Amino acid sequence: MILEVGSTIVMAGIAGWAYLKQNGPATNDAEKIQRIFANTGMMVKEQGKTKTIRLQKKRTVEGGTEYVYQLPLGMSSKQVQEAKHVLEDGLNVRHEYLEFNPSDLKNIRWNENVFPQIKQMIEPKKSKKEIDIDFDGMLKIRVYNEPLSDYLQWNDSYFSTGWRVPVGENRKGFIYHDFAKTPHIIVAGTTGFGKSQYLKMLVTSLITQQPNYVHLSLIDLKGGTAFQRFSNMQQVEYYGRNPVEARQILQTVQQNMNTMLEKIVESGFEDTREAGIKDRHFIIVDEAADMAQDGICMDIVADIARRGRGAGYHLIYCTQYPTNETIPSQVRPNIGARVCFKLKTNIQSRAVLDEGGAEDLPEIRGRAIYQLNKNIIVQTPYMTNDEISDLIAPFMRKGGPHEQTIVSKTKSNRQHSLEFEEA
Numbered sequence: 373m374i375l376e377v378g379s380t381i382v383m384a385g386i387a388g389w390a391y392l393k394q395n396g397p398a399t400n401d402a403e404k405i406q407r408i409f410a411n412t413g414m415m416v417k418e419q420g421k422t423k424t425i426r427l428q429k430k431r432t433v434e435g436g437t438e439y440v441y442q443l444p445l446g447m448s449s450k451q452v453q454e455a456k457h458v459l460e461d462g463l464n465v466r467h468e469y470l471e472f473n474p475s476d477l478k479n480i481r482w483n484e485n486v487f488p489q490i491k492q493m494i495e496p497k498k499s500k501k502e503i504d505i506d507f508d509g510m511l512k513i514r515v516y517n518e519p520l521s522d523y524l525q526w527n528d529s530y531f532s533t534g535w536r537v538p539v540g541e542n543r544k545g546f547i548y549h550d551f552a553k554t555p556h557i558i559v560a561g562t563t564g565f566g567k568s569q570y571l572k573m574l575v576t577s578l579i580t581q582q583p584n585y586v587h588l589s590l591i592d593l594k595g596g597t598a599f600q601r602f603s604n605m606q607q608v609e610y611y612g613r614n615p616v617e618a619r620q621i622l623q624t625v626q627q628n629m630n631t632m633l634e635k636i637v638e639s640g641f642e643d644t645r646e647a648g649i650k651d652r653h654f655i656i657v658d659e660a661a662d663m664a665q666d667g668i669c670m671d672i673v674a675d676i677a678r679r680g681r682g683a684g685y686h687l688i689y690c691t692q693y694p695t696n697e698t699i700p701s702q703v704r705p706n707i708g709a710r711v712c713f714k715l716k717t718n719i720q721s722r723a724v725l726d727e728g729g730a731e732d733l734p735e736i737r738g739r740a741i742y743q744l745n746k747n748i749i750v751q752t753p754y755m756t757n758d759e760i761s762d763l764i765a766p767f768m769r770k771g772g773p774h775e776q777t778i779v780s781k782t783k784s785n786r787q788h789s790l791e792f793e794e795a
């Protein structure tokens with residue numbers, strides 16, 4: 373009798389535990405992830421059976437844990453990427469009970485006051501978890517216990533060499549964009565999240581790293597607020613602040629690009645690199661939306677994006693209003709990289725990144741997605757205006773500020789001829 377009652381209690385206990393395991397709150401991140409997939413219907417049907425991701429491996433990474441899953445056939449990693457914020461929210465959901473892990477007990481220092489230590493263990497943790505999603509044949513979901521730093525002060529050690537310029541820091545280190553490998557970029561972001569600051573840091577880096585070889589055409593359709601401070605740099609060839617000047621500059625740049633391409637081809641080379649030409653031209657347009665109605669301008673922009681690489685012409689195309697009109701289909705496929713700050717809507721994010729995500733970035737200034745082959749979330753460094761002024765001061769044009777709005781390079785200033793280096 374006693375045996376019967378005992379075994380009934382044990383069986384009921386096991387059944388209850390199994391029920392809770394299936395229906396009660398998930399207690400660890402792996403369980404939570406699996407549960408989120410089930411609850412959001414991220415599953416596929418195969419031969420009448422429902423399949424979802426299968427955990428293959430779990431390992432500790434710096435600052436968190438990496439979970440490696442096998443994707444079922446028919447489920448795409450992009451689908452998982454798009455549910456990133458759902459996963460992140462799910463992992464941060466708090467339950468009414470206190471989260472307590474019995475294994476923490478082994479860390480108690482018994483020779484000290486035990487009560488504060490236990491209190492700390494059972495208090496809900498305040499930190500917010502963040503995740504990274506990667507796919508290389510296996511789906512990797514990395515769960516970080518602490519959010520990415522929300523402020524990164526500029527440091528001169530972030531400068532690099534060549535045409536490799538700073539983007540920002542992520543958990544694995546500092547990320548750079550190499551214009552020698554990917555010639556053009558789109559920079560987008562809703563006003564107030566650091567786009568202009570990033571552009572100024574980019575221009576300062578190009579001038580500081582390549583003072584003798586960088587040539588800048590700055591088109592600032594936001595009234596000159598972002599680029600005014602650079603207008604008297606030796607490296608700035610053209611500087612314009614309204615749509616009329618923008619068109620003049622783009623037409624001139626296109627002519628120069630054509631001349632360069634002709635000379636390169638006539639000399640039997642394929643591109644500037646093969647010809648040993650070190651000069652590179654950067655055309656930076658901010659705000660592109662103010663130019664989108666001008667067919668001539670947009671044709672030239674598309675032409676630079678398509679043929680610029682060979683002639684050493686790079687486009688940095690910026691907007692806070694990304695749509696299929698401001699980033700048209702003739703431009704988009706020829707621009708390989710994006711730096712995208714927070715955007716308002718999923719549609720805007722798709723116009724820049726071809727996928728959602730930028731609308732879910734936290735409201736942190738300087739937080740951006742760098743997209744090349746995959747999306748990397750970074751915190752861009754904050755370079756103050758004083759730091760910019762100090763760094764560019766040595767490159768100020770002699771003879772004081774130019775009064776003209778459009779600055780064109782004079783022969784005596786910097787000779788711009790096609791000189792081939794001996795191999």
Ligand SMILES: Nc1ncnc2c1ncn2[C@@H]1O[C@H](COP(=O)(O)OP(=O)(O)OP(=O)(O)O)[C@@H](O)[C@H]1O
Pocket residue numbers: 523524561562563564565566567568569570692737738739751752753754755
């Ligand atoms: N990387 C950063 N880290 C921290 N704060 C930043 C960063 N970049 C910009 N900020 C802060 O955010 C404010 C807005 O930045 P910024 O002017 O670059 O935004 P924006 O998106 O270009 O806006 P707008 O389009 O109106 O110019 C800056 O004044 C600065 O205080």
